Amino acid sequence: MVVKTAAPGAAGDILIVDAGAKLPTDLDKSRVLWSDWQIQVDPRAEWRQMFADGWRMQRDYVYDKDLHGVDWPAMRRKYAPLVERVTERGELNEVMAQMVGEISLLHSSVRPGDLRQSSGEPGWAGLGALLVRDPQGWKIQRIYSGDPELPSEAGPLAAPGLDIPLGSVITAINGRDATTLPDPTEGLRGQSGKQVLLALREPGGRSRSVVVTPVDQRREARLRVDDWRYGKARRVDQASQGHIGYVHLRAMGPEDIADFAREFYAQSDRDGLIIDVRHNNGGNIDSFILEKLSRRAWAYWQPRSPEGAAPYPNMQQTFRGHVVVLANEETYSDGETFTEGFKRLGLGPVIGTTTSGAGVWLSDNNWLVDKGMMRAAENGQILIDGSFIVEGKGVTPDIRVDNPPRATAQGQEAQLDAALAWLKQRIQEAPVVTPKPGAYPRPVKP
Template sequence: FFYAPNMHGLDWPAIKEKYEVLLPYVKNRNDLNYVIGEMIGELSVGHAYVLGGDKPKPNRIKTGLLGAKLSRDASGYFRIDEILPGENWVKKTRSPLTEVGVDVNEGDFIIAVNGKSVTDVNDIYQLLVGTAGKTVQLTVNSSAATSGTRDVLVKPIADESGLYYYKWVMENTEKVNKASNGEVGYIHIPDMGRGGLNEFVKHFYPQLNKKALIIDDRGNGGGNVSPMIIERLNRELALYGMSRNNDVNTKPAQMILGPKVMLIDNYSASDGDLFPYQFKKMKMGTIIGMRSWGGVVGIRGSLPFVDGGDLRRPEFAPFNEKGEWVIEGHGVEPDIVVDNDPAKEYAGDDEQLNKAIEVILEQLKDLKSPPAIPDYPDKTK
């Protein structure tokens, strides 16, 4: 089961004896998970998890969210300060107030929810409890008054995190685009699963006209698709090509030939660790940020438990061509260390991204343009 038969040098039967004295005090699955968690923590390895099982779970009631930032006005009504952009064709990033037929604008006031005045409650979300996914009537107005109101129907969502993530990515993309006069692209990869691969595809191909690329691996939760992305980013130019009435192209196709910079932080984890390791090993570009998480001894799935619990045992680990274990317990070091100030980052000042822009613009100065199309052959000679 565990990848290292020596159990990292531990006397595993002795560890069992150390923790079994706690078993008489275990009263439910949460207690048992705690004891098992402490026990497997002795291994000092990432991906050693225990969770779930037969235990009571609260019946959570989802509050309806409008995909907007609201504030209470002196009038007692709630002002719509900002409407979060979304992708309304994707369930995870549907923004209720931007859907077709919803006549609501930033700066409008919410007067009532389902006919109940918002002035009668301390918090507007009291009126939105249990409304996620259900149609709700909002009474809105361009002024904080009951005269001249209009009613609109919206369907609140249960989670706004996807909208905030989408907004953050779009703002970063626009920031990089403006700072580089349209020459540098930006991609954030949130994980190395289907979602992260979809994000890569969604943002990589529309930016193939860029000269250089910033790849943001910060907060990457891992998975297993990093080799696919590395292979795509690391294609080597073999030939240029042309066709009549078209521009010069590359063979293989779909390449960004200019410099590449990667951003990492202490939340770049698992396959999000392996990604920058490969990037650095293959000398694909400069890495900026903070040392990555450092957990690459991988897992496949849980052993079966009668109560449906989940216990992950790290089963496989990477080592380099010198026969040395890599990354686990340490992470991947950036080439340039930049630690974001949390207060500045919350205010929108991303010092790591700023540094990436600075570095890649400097590197772009050395980029050579593709050769011109040669003179066409004269076959009469």
């Protein structure tokens, strides 16, 4: 009997044992040792198999059995000859991507499989800052900032205790003259997660050394996004004098639920709220957010003390103000579903530009033999009348506002400014009303 054992977070073992009431006490002789196996693989045969499997997955799983009217057998005949010319796995990805592109369905796509990894990884690292060339080295023009309530998320130069003033110049990195570096990342290569000694010259002329821990390029990119998001939140808070809140969702996954819960409830008493899903990568939490926005206060609790305490809704943490959503051409997948739902439920206007148009969802179960994937978009979104939405069309904003590239590079934000202007006007037209207690009841005398 062949038995596969399983344990949380482990691959488990394969055992070959005699059938019986229980497993033998000594399993060493029964365990299949994979490390002793050598398997001969014919890459070209695997590529043919994966191409055929990928073709079948689209045929059998795409939400429209007619595949948007594409002659799918003809597509196999068209692209199969190219598989014979493939020389490495990346080329197979390209062939399969061109084939699936014939369906014109955004979530039907190709993920790379078992690709050979290069040993020449440069190991780029960063300091979480914008650095510009200076005669003495590299000047710290901007240190990326994030939510001060999350000090653990601070970048290398914003770490507690460093207190590095803007305008300071990095003159050396681990003893290497910074003026000789064509880019500061050259001095940080391979140093992600390791302590690095920086020599600094501050604007007042003082020289000192600090020890920092650079981050990899993925974390560096996240720090830039955090700086962008927190900058928008501060701008909204200042422009509205604290009356309008701001929440940005970079995607629609577990971390984004946490972001939403932390930021939305903290601003639930504002008169207005901007939910920004620009550049949103998608996920599957749209219903969670829409449900919170759909809650309505219908009664209030009136405490006796302290004197003059304001009533509060019995539907706890209900947002009673006005809400707008910001979306753009890089709002994708579940970010679009949320935006469309926000419109359909009449929760407020959408401001920005038309979204990407990825409205057919999927399960991500279309695996190939080498752990690559031929993703098939399986579940279309329809209205009560059966009409399909979002896919190929995107979500059309109620108020179209574009952010021109040059103006954006100069620090202007037409879309955010439009959202602020709309909310300010709406708050003035229909201010949020806080109920005042009426006459207290008295016993009715017979």
